[in-house]
Amino acid sequence: xxxxxxxxxxxxxxxxxxxxxxxxxxxxxxxxxxxxxxxxxxxxxxxxxxxxxxxxxxxxxxxxxxxxxxxxxxxxxxxxxxxxxxxxxxxxxxxxxxxxxxxxxxxxxxxxxxxxxxxxxxxxxxxxxxxxxxxxxxxxxxxxxxxxxxxxxxxxxxxxxxxxxxxxxxxxxxxxxxxxxxxxxxxxxxxxxxxxxxxxxxxxxxxxxxxxxxxxxxxxxxxxxxxxxxxxxxxxxxxxxxxxxxxxxxxxxxxxxxxxxxxxxxxxxxxxxxxxxxxxxxxxxxxxx
Numbered sequence: 001x002x003x004x005x006x007x008x009x010x011x012x013x014x015x016x017x018x019x020x021x022x023x024x025x026x027x028x029x030x031x032x033x034x035x036x037x038x039x040x041x042x043x044x045x046x047x048x049x050x051x052x053x054x055x056x057x058x059x060x061x062x063x064x065x066x067x068x069x070x071x072x073x074x075x076x077x078x079x080x081x082x083x084x085x086x087x088x089x090x091x092x093x094x095x096x097x098x099x100x101x102x103x104x105x106x107x108x109x110x111x112x113x114x115x116x117x118x119x120x121x122x123x124x125x126x127x128x129x130x131x132x133x134x135x136x137x138x139x140x141x142x143x144x145x146x147x148x149x150x151x152x153x154x155x156x157x158x159x160x161x162x163x164x165x166x167x168x169x170x171x172x173x174x175x176x177x178x179x180x181x182x183x184x185x186x187x188x189x190x191x192x193x194x195x196x197x198x199x200x201x202x203x204x205x206x207x208x209x210x211x212x213x214x215x216x217x218x219x220x221x222x223x224x225x226x227x228x229x230x231x232x233x234x235x236x237x238x239x240x241x242x243x244x245x246x247x248x249x250x251x252x253x254x255x256x257x258x259x260x261x262x263x264x265x266x267x268x269x270x271x272x273x274x275x276x277x278x279x280x281x282x283x284x285x286x287x288x289x
Contacts, residue, residue, distance in 0.1 A: 014077030074108030103195030160203030213242035
């Protein structure tokens with residue numbers, strides 16, 4: 001009898017070690033943990049691994065080894081993808097190209113959409129409008145997005161968690177824009193390259209209000225310097241409101257104050273992209289093995 005193939009998924013954490021250690025010191029959650037939480041709830045049969053792909057001492061599989069995985073998910077990162085002299089970046093781009101060639105379906109948010117674009121021949125640059133943070137407002141599906149299985153079940157207009165300074169400025173060959181916004185044009189993207197398909201979003205379906213609040217609190221200094229708050233002490237109060245709404249999502253006063261609806265609060269809406277990636281790209285390929 002043929003053995004059942006292992007349903008293996010790798011999470012690629014793009015943050016360097018120093019940043020992860022700083023997360024621990026400041027009480028910020030690790031993005032690979034958010035993805036693991038989703039997979040434990042939605043795909044409990046998966047064998048999930050985390051690779052710290054910015055670390056030079058992290059061994060990375062080659063093309064043959066990559067074929068053992070049913071799917072690969074990229075987290076965010078605080079690196080800058082157009083710094084081509086940074087080996088922490090270039091090793092990740094090289095890996096993304098190997099994954100495309102191996103035909104393993106990928107998903108990624110934030111850094112992930114930038115990785116999907118650059119690895120396939122597109123471009124990323126510093127955002128001329130500056131940081132987009134906390135909530136990306138009024139993200140809109142394109143015509144292609146309305147037809148895309150990635151966005152199946154998503155409202156045509158919605159908000160999403162976000163924190164970034166760079167943006168995709170040129171789509172690669174084989175890319176389709178699926179969602180757009182006023183601050184950032186490229187909010188969701190499908191990239192077909194080599195043998196692979198990479199679904200990606202600039203926003204973060206894997207976050208929740210508590211974790212975004214913690215990230216904002218830890219970035220009080222830059223958020224104040226960039227003019228979003230009058231003083232750093234104000235950041236803590238805003239972050240506390242986010243966590244309070246996380247703990248009491250039915251609070252009408254907090255929902256109104258923060259302008260947050262079910263598209264942010266309800267995982268059934270917020271995590272649509274992750275579930276669709278599993279259902280439409282990961283499981284069909286796994287079942288064909």
